[in-house]
Amino acid sequence: MKRMSMRKFCQVVGRVLDTLPAPLRRFLDNVVVDVEEEPDLQTLRDMDFTEEEIAAGETIYGLFSPLPLPDPVGMDFDDPPHRIIIYKWPLEDDFPDRKELLMEIRKTVMHELAHHFGYTDDDLEKFDDNPDPFGDNLQLDE
Numbered sequence: 001m002k003r004m005s006m007r008k009f010c011q012v013v014g015r016v017l018d019t020l021p022a023p024l025r026r027f028l029d030n031v032v033v034d035v036e037e038e039p040d041l042q043t044l045r046d047m048d049f050t051e052e053e054i055a056a057g058e059t060i061y062g063l064f065s066p067l068p069l070p071d072p073v074g075m076d077f078d079d080p081p082h083r084i085i086i087y088k089w090p091l092e093d094d095f096p097d098r099k100e101l102l103m104e105i106r107k108t109v110m111h112e113l114a115h116h117f118g119y120t121d122d123d124l125e126k127f128d129d130n131p132d133p134f135g136d137n138l139q140l141d142e
Contacts, residue, residue, distance in 0.1 A: 009088050010035050012102060015140045016109040030081045031116055033109070038089040039063065059090040062108040064115035084112040102140045103132060 004012070013035055020028075039047075043063065044054050063085045086108055095101040111124055127133050 003092050004088070006035065006037075006088065009105075012105050012140050013086055013109055016106045019138060020113075028113075028116070031084060031113070032081065033084045033086070035086045035088055038087050039085075060087060061091050061094075061104070062086045062112040064112045082116050084109070084116070086112070098141065103134075106138070106140060107133065 013033060017025075017028075017033060039060055041054065044059065047060060047063075049058055065083045065085065066081075086105065091101060091104055091108065095104045107128065111128060114124055114127075
């Protein structure tokens with residue numbers, strides 16, 4: 001499959017976010033969602049990948065990253081900002097079928113958002129293992 005343009009990939013990620021129920025979206029004011037081509041080596045090392053795993057092509061599809069806050073005088077945050085990164089190339093490489101790719105983009109966005117709400121990878125294992133956890137045939141590629 002030909003790679004999607006970065007613009008198109010970002011639009012798909014944006015559509016996933018647009019499908020969230022309004023009551024849920026109000027809890028995302030402090031979340032930034034970015035798309036990058038792929039994780040850098042330091043990110044993979046920070047995620048406890050060994051050099052052998054990295055050399056073999058092991059990678060991640062997304063990353064939830066609470067942003068560190070400076071401690072400026074007079075600033076008060078109820079909830080620190082969070083950053084979610086979705087990695088385009090690993091998803092495209094592992095899911096060459098367009099329909100499957102769109103599903104995996106959606107699953108990755110939802111997985112990382114779940115971390116924002118306090119879910120762990122263990123909590124999300126059943127969700128991640130389900131090839132179609134949504135069962136709604138949502139069209140993200142319009």
